[in-house]
Amino acid sequence: MxxxxxxxxxxxxxxxxxxxxxxxxxxxxxxxxxVHKYNLKYAPHLGMFKNLAGEDPIDQLNFMADQGYTAFEDNEMRKRPIELQEKMAKTMKERGLEMGVFVAHEIHWKTPNLASGDKTKRAEFLNDIKNSITVAKRVNAKWMTVVPGHLDLKLKMGYQTANVIESLRQASALLEPHNIAMVLEPLNFRDHPGLFLTDSPQAYEICRAVDSPSCKILFDIYHQQIQEGNLIPNMEASWSEIAYIQIGDNPGRKEPTTGEINYGNVFKWIHEQGYDGILGMEHGNSREGKEGQLAVIEAYKKVDSFK
The missing domain is CATH 1.20.5 (Single alpha-helices involved in coiled-coils or other helix-helix interfaces)
Structure with missing residues (x-):
């Protein structure tokens, strides 16, 4: 060996x-x-510890809390049965787990959506936002993920940007009375080619233009390491608009310590900013089974050990 x-x-x-x-x-x-006490609010997702906790979502939430995690995120929450949403919300409240993001709408991965300015597509998006407000209230969520969709190759970038801003302004007007924020997620060109939103400066520009507490940035460290690198300076430059952070090492999109990102330093910097938000563990496990799930737990203890 x-x-x-x-x-x-x-x-x-x-x-x-x-x-x-x-x-x-x-x-x-x-x-x-x-119970282990972390410096930051790391949020696992369903399935990450299923071999240790079992298949039942409630058992998995209890396991997360037992390990010292204080947050949880679930991209698919909007599509789960209402009864399960209510049970999960009850368990999170009892165990001190703060609800992170869920995906707020149907994402158009291959065709233009918000960038097109098409009023029918905008209406569909806004209807999804309305429905997601109900879900957010049910599960005590403060944030929901928004991805503006594919580029419209028939329009100049300035027009596309204006179309996206107008859709987000209308969505913000729906969200603001409920103190809920949509967080815009730039995605990398390699995994998601052809999308409108890719860079943190672009997301920053859009959020500044929308000018609403309900429109902020989701900074996914994995995506931005691929797309632009220079992680800490880019986070610092757009920090006033960042409301949520997600995690994944590169290459591989697995837990910290498996790739090239110095997560110990990145997390230390985030903590020094006084960040009290959630860091979603939106990545896979580098190894299968119970051994791999224990490896995830140990990896987070290691990179969170800064002082």
């Missing part, structure tokens, strides 16, 4: 033994194990 693989496997085995020992000791003393 290669030395690197041996060390990694040994570390994971040690972590698993430590976790099991803590649980056994706590049970023997009729006490709950000590």
């Amino acid at each position: 290669k030395r690197r693989n041996f060390i990694q496997k040994s570390a994971l085995t040690t972590g698993a033994i430590s976790l099991a020992s803590s649980l056994a000791y706590a049970n023997s003393m009729n006490q709950k194990p000590k």
Whole structure:
């Protein structure tokens, strides 16, 4: 066995033994194990710990809270049965989990949507926003993700930008009375070619033009490492408009420590800004099964260990 693989496997085995020992000791003393306290609000998603917690969404939420996580995000929340939404909201409230983003509307990945200025498509978008407000209230969400969709190659960029801004202004008017914000997510050219919104300066410009507390930036570190790099300076430049952050290492879009991003330094900088928002763990696990899920937990403890 290669030395690197041996060390990694040994570390994971040690972590698993430590976790099991803590649980056994706590049970023997009729006490709950000590919950790890993170510096920032990292938010897992359903499926990330299913081998450790089980398939049931409520069991997974309880497991997240038991591990010390204080937030949760769920892109698919809008499409889940109302009964499940209510059960999840109740569990999150009881366990101190803050609800993060869910996707607010149907995203047009291949055809122009908001950039086109088409009034029918704008009306569909605004109707989705109205329906998502109801969902947000049900699950106590403060943020919802918006992706303006594909470029309209028949229009100059200035016209497309004006069309997007007008749609977002109308959406903001719906959201503001409820103190809910849509967060615009720029996506990278490699995974999502042809989309209108790709860069943090572009998202910053649009948010400044919309000029609403209900229209802010979702800065996805994985996407922006690919798209523009220079992570900390770009976050600093657009910081006044950033309301939500998501995580994924590059390459691979897996947990921190598996790629090239120095997440320890990035998280330290975010913490130094006084950021009290959520950091969504929107990535896969680098390894399968329980071992891989334990690796995610240990990775976050490592990169969050700054002082």
